[in-house]
Amino acid sequence: MRKNPNHGPATRLVHAGRDPSQQHGFVNTPIYRGSTVLYPTYDAIKHRRGRYNYGTSATPTMDALTEAWTELAGAAGTVVTPSGLAALTVALMAAVSAGDHLLVTDSAYRPTRQFCDGVLARFGVETTYYDPTVGAGIAELMRENTRAVLVEAPGSQSFEMQDVPAIAEVVHGRGGTVIMDNTWATPLLFPPHERGVDIAVEAGTKYLSGGSDLLIGLTSANAKHFPAVRRTFDHFAMCAGAEDIFLALRGMRTMNLRLREHGRAGLEMARWLQGRPEVLRVLHPALPDDPGHAIWKRDFSGASGLFGVILKPCPEAALAAMLDGLELFGMGFSWGGFESLVIPFDCAPYRTATSWAPGGWGLRFHIGLEDTADLKADLDAGFTRLKAAS
Numbered sequence: 001m002r003k004n005p006n007h008g009p010a011t012r013l014v015h016a017g018r019d020p021s022q023q024h025g026f027v028n029t030p031i032y033r034g035s036t037v038l039y040p041t042y043d044a045i046k047h048r049r050g051r052y053n054y055g056t057s058a059t060p061t062m063d064a065l066t067e068a069w070t071e072l073a074g075a076a077g078t079v080v081t082p083s084g085l086a087a088l089t090v091a092l093m094a095a096v097s098a099g100d101h102l103l104v105t106d107s108a109y110r111p112t113r114q115f116c117d118g119v120l121a122r123f124g125v126e127t128t129y130y131d132p133t134v135g136a137g138i139a140e141l142m143r144e145n146t147r148a149v150l151v152e153a154p155g156s157q158s159f160e161m162q163d164v165p166a167i168a169e170v171v172h173g174r175g176g177t178v179i180m181d182n183t184w185a186t187p188l189l190f191p192p193h194e195r196g197v198d199i200a201v202e203a204g205t206k207y208l209s210g211g212s213d214l215l216i217g218l219t220s221a222n223a224k225h226f227p228a229v230r231r232t233f234d235h236f237a238m239c240a241g242a243e244d245i246f247l248a249l250r251g252m253r254t255m256n257l258r259l260r261e262h263g264r265a266g267l268e269m270a271r272w273l274q275g276r277p278e279v280l281r282v283l284h285p286a287l288p289d290d291p292g293h294a295i296w297k298r299d300f301s302g303a304s305g306l307f308g309v310i311l312k313p314c315p316e317a318a319l320a321a322m323l324d325g326l327e328l329f330g331m332g333f334s335w336g337g338f339e340s341l342v343i344p345f346d347c348a349p350y351r352t353a354t355s356w357a358p359g360g361w362g363l364r365f366h367i368g369l370e371d372t373a374d375l376k377a378d379l380d381a382g383f384t385r386l387k388a389a390s
């Protein structure tokens with residue numbers, strides 16, 4: 001592995017985490033499957049000598065991905081977990097203990113909330129949700145026992161931006177930990193640790209995979225917080241499968257290229273949707289009139305392919321007619337793959353710190369790698385069905 005701190009992120013994605021000279025010249029790190037690791041001597045097993053001890057804690061395949069991600073994210077270390085949600089639970093369990101208070105953005109990925117309100121509450125951690133646009137105002141929400149603040153930008157479904165550096169400054173001043181769900185941007189578009197995040201989570205299921213064919217998560221942390229993350233990962237044995245890690249490494253090599261195309265096509269589609277008479281609002285921080293645009297422009301180096309749309313009011317049957325006839329846009333959860341997706345969404349039932357009343361049906365789009373002309377034609381036909389059924 002030739003490590004050069006001056007290499008750019010695109011070069012790192014290609015070269016990090018593999019060493020052909022150690023694998024008979026083959027380009028990729030092979031899949032090491034296994035539980036047992038044999039020790040050569042009594043002394044070696046007594047003192048657990050050697051890099052590898054047991055399949056749950058580390059394998060060369062696991063190391064290839066965690067080392068590469070650590071480099072990419074600018075972290076001190078990374079663990080790889082069997083899903084993005086598992087990566088979030090490792091981050092949270094590493095940061096809080098019984099009796100602590102946790103602040104979570106009201107725009108967080110919904111299963112994150114369910115974990116906080118379910119598991120963390122059961123173990124004596126109290127969670128309060130806050131307005132994602134709070135910025136330095138987070139200071140007023142912090143209590144004596146506030147141990148961690150979870151941010152996510154842009155927000156799941158609703159796409160509000162957050163002033164992460166401002167929040168981090170306040171939280172660090174009070175000795176707290178900043179956890180971020182950075183799935184939308186990946187470290188390529190938002191270097192989390194450089195911006196003040198202590199523990200960053202990536203659902204690798206999305207853009208790292210790029211293929212809608214695996215579930216994986218990554219939790220990276222700075223030097224202060226990595227030991228706790230690593231310990232938590234070990235205590236839960238939250239290890240991912242070897243084949244999935246291999247596929248994630250494969251996805252990583254092309255992630256930069258794919259992400260740029262998702263971002264370009266996504267913005268083109270967002271602009272096109274903004275011009276449609278059926279659309280009330282487009283939620284995309286790279287659009288100049290988006291409320292979060294200034295923060296996005298300051299802190300992010302690009303956009304991915306996921307954004308939201310609020311339709312002008314129409315009957316539910318008209319919405320159904322639009323969605324049911326789509327040929328290219330699949331309807332299903334998750335995103336980040338090569339194919340375009342759309343889901344209806346409504347944040348109103350679960351928001352607690354802010355209200356959600358956008359004035360029409362919400363649709364979340366993931367723009368895949370198809371020709372945008374075909375995607376527009378598919379949606380155009382959808383809008384024709386919507387009008388006919390209105």
Ligand SMILES: *Cc1c(COP(=O)(O)O)cnc(C)c1O
Binds near residue numbers: 085109334
């Ligand atoms: C999908 C997603 C996750 C969870 O990832 P899984 O691998 O599906 O568990 C976490 N955060 C965000 C923002 C996501 O979109």
